[in-house]
Structure formats: structure tokens, C-alpha cells
Amino acid sequence: MILLSAQFLASAETKKSWPEPGAPEVAFCGRSNVGKSSCLNALANQHGLARVSRTPGRTRLLNFFDFKISEKTRSGARGPTHELRLVDLPGYGYASGPKSEKAGWGSMIDTFLTERESLRALVILVDGDLGPQESDRAMVDFARTLPHQLIVVATKIDKHSKSRREGLLQKAASFLKLDRDQVLGFSSKEKLGVDELWHTLVKAVGTP
Numbered sequence: 001m002i003l004l005s006a007q008f009l010a011s012a013e014t015k016k017s018w019p020e021p022g023a024p025e026v027a028f029c030g031r032s033n034v035g036k037s038s039c040l041n042a043l044a045n046q047h048g049l050a051r052v053s054r055t056p057g058r059t060r061l062l063n064f065f066d067f068k069i070s071e072k073t074r075s076g077a078r079g080p081t082h083e084l085r086l087v088d089l090p091g092y093g094y095a096s097g098p099k100s101e102k103a104g105w106g107s108m109i110d111t112f113l114t115e116r117e118s119l120r121a122l123v124i125l126v127d128g129d130l131g132p133q134e135s136d137r138a139m140v141d142f143a144r145t146l147p148h149q150l151i152v153v154a155t156k157i158d159k160h161s162k163s164r165r166e167g168l169l170q171k172a173a174s175f176l177k178l179d180r181d182q183v184l185g186f187s188s189k190e191k192l193g194v195d196e197l198w199h200t201l202v203k204a205v206g207t208p
């Protein structure tokens, strides 16, 4: 894949403030601190597009980013171009913070996932170091009820030796009741899985 452009479009909280539908959208969801914003930055091949933090709960709004990407032909030339809008969501399962605010985030994510007409796919990121949690399994089960493509990304696999990664990904898939090939290993730190994820995203939104 050849990245042509990546830019921030808008932040939104309520349905009223969502940007007008444009390119097909992919929502990035997962527990706080799992590496959603870092994953978007890796896809954008830049550090500062989405805000990353060691403190969980950094992303508090829906953040929309517009991407243009071209496929690479066998000879390395530019193939068909795709436009995608990737949406960085606040994390679920953030333990601290006021209850009312937590409920607000939950409904902000829920409303977006169930009511956004231009949404085509859902990336659920799970911590490939820690392994998927009960909240991730619940999220995957919820995602199965939606009419969107589902992609699971296991982040931070750089924390494990190469020889252990395949076993971890198999375990994650079976815990989430998915086929092994539905789980992609990823590392923002070492830029592992970036091209594979791009191919999967383009396929999932099915743009010509």
C-alpha cells in the first residue's frame, strides 16, 4: 500500500456533532490504553496524528481522520486509490473517572456503532501482551450483532519473542471464539502488521 494522505477531520461527542458522512468509515475500539491511537498513527506513518498517552482514558471524544491510500501493483506502481475515514473511539473499561462520565462514553460509543450510516467495519483492538479480557469478549459478541465487518487486532506483540507470537494469537482467537485468521498481530512500536491491516481495511470497506 502507498499512503497518499492522512489528516484529522473532526472531534465529536454527540450525534449532532458527527461530521457529514463521506468516505466509508472504520471504527477503532478497545479497552483504554490498548493502543488504538498508536495504531492509527502507525497506519498514518506519523507520530502526532492521534494523541497517545500512558494514562488510560486519553481519548475522550470520537476523532475522525481521513485517509487516502493506493494499492501497489506487482511492479511497484500505483494501483487503485481508496478513501477511508478511520474513527478513534474512547476506550471502554476505563476504571477511574466519574460514573456519569463513564456512562456518557458508553452511550457515545454505542450510539455511533449502531446508528452511524457510513460505518462499514469495526476494528476491535485487544492487548496482545496481556491477552484479551472479558470486556473484549463482550465487545466482540456485541459486534457480531452489527451489520459491519469485524477485524480483531492484537496490539503490542513486540513485547513477546517471535516464537511465542503465533501461540498468543491462536489463544486470543479461541478466547474470542474467532478463527485464527480473523486476528491480526500488530505492533505500533515496531511497525508490524501495518501493511496487512491496510489490506484488510480496504477489503472490509469494499471501495472500488
Ligand SMILES: Nc1nc2c(ncn2[C@@H]2O[C@H](COP(=O)(O)OP(=O)(O)OP(=O)(O)O)[C@@H](O)[C@H]2O)c(=O)[nH]1
Binding pocket: 030, 031, 032, 033, 034, 035, 036, 037, 038, 039, 051, 052, 053, 054, 055, 056, 057, 058, 059, 060, 089, 090, 091, 092, 155, 156, 157, 158, 159, 186, 187, 188, 189, 190
Ligand atoms: N510496546 C508497545 N507499546 C505500545 C504499542 N501501542 C501502544 N503502546 C503504548 O501503550 C500506551 C497507550 O497507547 P494509546 O495509543 O494512547 O492507547 P489508546 O487505546 O488510544 O488509549 P485511550 O485513548 O486511553 O483509550 C502508550 O504508552 C503507548 O506508547 C505497541 O505496539 N507496543
Ligand SMILES: [Mg+2]
Binding pocket: 036, 037, 038, 051, 052, 058, 059, 088
Ligand atoms: Mg486513544
